[in-house]
Amino acid sequence: MKNCKRCSVELDDALTRCPLCQQPVEGEAIEERTFPLYGQRNEKGELIEDHDHKARHRKRRLQNNFVFGTILLLSVTIVMNAMTFNGDYWGVYVISSVLYLWFSVKHTILSNNRACRKILLQAVSLSVFLAVIDVMIPDFHSLIDYGIPVVLTAAVGVEGMLLHFRKSRWKSYVRDFFVMDLLGYIPILLFVVGIIDVLWPSVVAAMVSFLTISSQFAFSFKRFKDELRRLLHH
Amino acid sequence: MNTNQWYRLDNAAKIFPTISRIENSATYRLAITLIEEIDPDILQKSVDQTLTRYPTLAVWLRRGYFWYFFENNENQLLIETETRTPCGHIDPIYNNGYLMKVFYFGKRISVETHHSLSDGSGAIEFIKTLTYTYLKMSGKEVDPGDEILLPDEIPSRYESEDSFHKYYQPCERQPIKEEDAFMIRGTVFKPFGNHVDTGVVDVQEIRKLAKSNGVTITTYLVARLIRSVYEESMQFGLYTEPIKIAVPVNLRGIFPSKTLRNFFSVVHVVVKPDESMEFADLLKSIQAQLVEKTKKESLYPKIADHVESERFFLSRFIPLGLKNIILRFAYRRYGTKVKTATISNLGRVAFPDSVSQWVDRMEVVFYPSTGSPLNLGISSVNDKMSISISRCIVEPGITKRFFRGLSKEDGIHVKIYSNEWEAFHEKL
Numbered sequence: 231m232k233n234c235k236r237c238s239v240e241l242d243d244a245l246t247r248c249p250l251c252q253q254p255v256e257g258e259a260i261e262e263r264t265f266p267l268y269g270q271r272n273e274k275g276e277l278i279e280d281h282d283h284k285a286r287h288r289k290r291r292l293q294n295n296f297v298f299g300t301i302l303l304l305s306v307t308i309v310m311n312a313m314t315f316n317g318d319y320w321g322v323y324v325i326s327s328v329l330y331l332w333f334s335v336k337h338t339i340l341s342n343n344r345a346c347r348k349i350l351l352q353a354v355s356l357s358v359f360l361a362v363i364d365v366m367i368p369d370f371h372s373l374i375d376y377g378i379p380v381v382l383t384a385a386v387g388v389e390g391m392l393l394h395f396r397k398s399r400w401k402s403y404v405r406d407f408f409v410m411d412l413l414g415y416i417p418i419l420l421f422v423v424g425i426i427d428v429l430w431p432s433v434v435a436a437m438v439s440f441l442t443i444s445s446q447f448a449f450s451f452k453r454f455k456d457e458l459r460r461l462l463h464h
Numbered sequence: 465m466n467t468n469q470w471y472r473l474d475n476a477a478k479i480f481p482t483i484s485r486i487e488n489s490a491t492y493r494l495a496i497t498l499i500e501e502i503d504p505d506i507l508q509k510s511v512d513q514t515l516t517r518y519p520t521l522a523v524w525l526r527r528g529y530f531w532y533f534f535e536n537n538e539n540q541l542l543i544e545t546e547t548r549t550p551c552g553h554i555d556p557i558y559n560n561g562y563l564m565k566v567f568y569f570g571k572r573i574s575v576e577t578h579h580s581l582s583d584g585s586g587a588i589e590f591i592k593t594l595t596y597t598y599l600k601m602s603g604k605e606v607d608p609g610d611e612i613l614l615p616d617e618i619p620s621r622y623e624s625e626d627s628f629h630k631y632y633q634p635c636e637r638q639p640i641k642e643e644d645a646f647m648i649r650g651t652v653f654k655p656f657g658n659h660v661d662t663g664v665v666d667v668q669e670i671r672k673l674a675k676s677n678g679v680t681i682t683t684y685l686v687a688r689l690i691r692s693v694y695e696e697s698m699q700f701g702l703y704t705e706p707i708k709i710a711v712p713v714n715l716r717g718i719f720p721s722k723t724l725r726n727f728f729s730v731v732h733v734v735v736k737p738d739e740s741m742e743f744a745d746l747l748k749s750i751q752a753q754l755v756e757k758t759k760k761e762s763l764y765p766k767i768a769d770h771v772e773s774e775r776f777f778l779s780r781f782i783p784l785g786l787k788n789i790i791l792r793f794a795y796r797r798y799g800t801k802v803k804t805a806t807i808s809n810l811g812r813v814a815f816p817d818s819v820s821q822w823v824d825r826m827e828v829v830f831y832p833s834t835g836s837p838l839n840l841g842i843s844s845v846n847d848k849m850s851i852s853i854s855r856c857i858v859e860p861g862i863t864k865r866f867f868r869g870l871s872k873e874d875g876i877h878v879k880i881y882s883n884e885w886e887a888f889h890e891k892l
Contacts, residue, residue: 234880237871238868239871239878240878240880242882247887249880250863250864250868250880251864262570264881264883265882265884266545268883268888342557405529460526464530
């Protein structure tokens with residue numbers, strides 16, 4: 231039986247020092263421990279407990295490098311554009327491209343998100359990027375008229391196929407699919423309010439959205455209905 | 465088991481998925497120490513069987529558009545040997561989707577449960593069934609009596625209800641604004657981990673001591689903690705913030721609920737630094753506060769406050785992503801800053817004699833966080849009370865004063881166990 235005289239407490243026989251006053255206590259520690267020895271190392275000599283911490287630290291450092299690189303590039307661009315300003319806002323192209331690239335790396339390449347989430351985020355960010363570039367180029371509307379509907383059509387189509395063919399991941403895909411499908415109707419709304427001038431790409435996007443969601447209702451009506459009830463509960 | 469079952473998160477659970485992270489795991493541990501070594505194979509079989517009795521624990525968390533929800537999880541919950549400190553963050557991706565873990569080490573079985581699944585009372589039922597099943601599968605002659613839910617029983621629907629809504633009564637809402645509490649400061653362990661010191665005392669001895677002072681055991685231990693915090697951190701400074709100890713109250717003792725999900729409320733015991741810090745005065749003040757604040761009439765407005773916040777039109781239809789941002793802010797403002805520490809007393813855990821003869825003791829470890837770096841968990845089995853102080857800061861002062869107070873000033877015999885995370889941290 232071990233005791234700490236300073237603290238007047240009995241100590242577990244596995245302890246070699248008092249956890250309260252940190253002073254060593256007499257007697258050898260028995261082999262049968264009450265808690266694991268956290269300092270154990272694996273075959274590579276790494277601390278077992280430290281695995282997650284190191285991985286997190288590496289990831290955080292990579293992210294910090296990205297953030298700092300982005301801030302540096304954007305600051306230099308803004309200053310250069312301002313110093314050499316001749317009525318041309320060329321910095322906006324650089325800034326929007328860098329931001330789109332940054333978003334793509336973070337949320338598509340480095341992210342652990344499911345495929346449908348990545349497609350959704352990529353479709354939204356690419357559409358915004360195209361819209362910015364389109365606005366910046368005078369008398370040029372192709373990116374809004376054709377680019378955005380094409381991006382959204384492709385995204386809805388791919389998500390629909392993933393949902394159909396990857397049955398095992400149906401539940402993890404359906405939440406993002408439903409949002410993506412709704413986004414497919416945005417081009418036709420933009421046409422109605424006069425932002426998009428060409429009708430047919432928007433009609434195609436809406437048509438693909440409609441057919442994709444209809445196929446879900448047709449082939450798995452109960453499952454889809456149950457899932458929507460869960461996702462929309464409030 | 466209905467494989468298509470899903471559950472809304474109960475009222476108290478809604479905050480936990482939003483706020484939990486590595487430094488605030490929202491995961492508590494119940495650990496039972498038997499008198500013989502644990503056999504992992506039998507434990508795995510016992511977990512598989514026990515989990516079928518607790519469908520509200522055998523779930524995975526999913527995101528809806530407005531709220532999270534639980535869905536039945538058919539994967540196997542794999543037991544693990546302990547390699548990390550208690551109450552670590554549970555990442556469902558690496559845990560077959562589960563928000564709970566079962567560990568074994570030596571003679572101990574530990575169940576770590578994310579607070580969104582259940583409160584301590586629900587988890588106690590799980591560990592009781594698990595212990596019984598384990599002993600039975602190990603060939604022991606055990607009788608479940610009336611105290612244990614059996615694995616082959618069909619779960620009652622009352623066990624999965626959200627009792628907050630059931631016992632909600634409209635009444636005048638309390639003002640949300642609470643005075644900020646004194647915060648315990650310290651150097652956070654890096655890498656993050658929880659240091660746990662457990663003092664095992666004799667229940668009769670401490671009950672006698674509390675009774676001789678005319679208070680309950682909880683009151684006595686709250687007073688000891690407040691005194692320790694004051695002596696260690698505030699005695700020689702000019703502080704205006706009060707010491708506030710959060711004491712979770714099991715509402716099943718007040719309302720006739722059978723739920724295995726969350727059904728608790730938290731009351732704050734408040735002591736201002738300009739008040740007398742004499743121990744006898746502290747006991748009187750704390751006892752009076754606990755009696756007053758745990759009355760049914762005092763708890764109704766708290767329940768109403770939470771339920772009405774959930775039912776509020778805007779909070780129902782705000783998208784989950786935005787809701788998470790608001791809830792995180794609200795938690796930092798109204799959850800963390802208004803308490804100095806938490807004392808969670810799960811009380812006496814009752815086992816039938818045929819089971820308790822195989823049980824040595826039981827511990828509850830309440831997760832500390834960077835915002836609330838020291839907490840106490842108390843439970844007792846077989847007349848042995850375990851008082852576990854968990855902290856994520858290096859400084860051991862408050863723990864030392866607390867246990868020294870019990871042993872030196874009160875003359876209680878205390879046996880200390882420790883996971884020695886602090887010692888490991890020093891080696892790094």
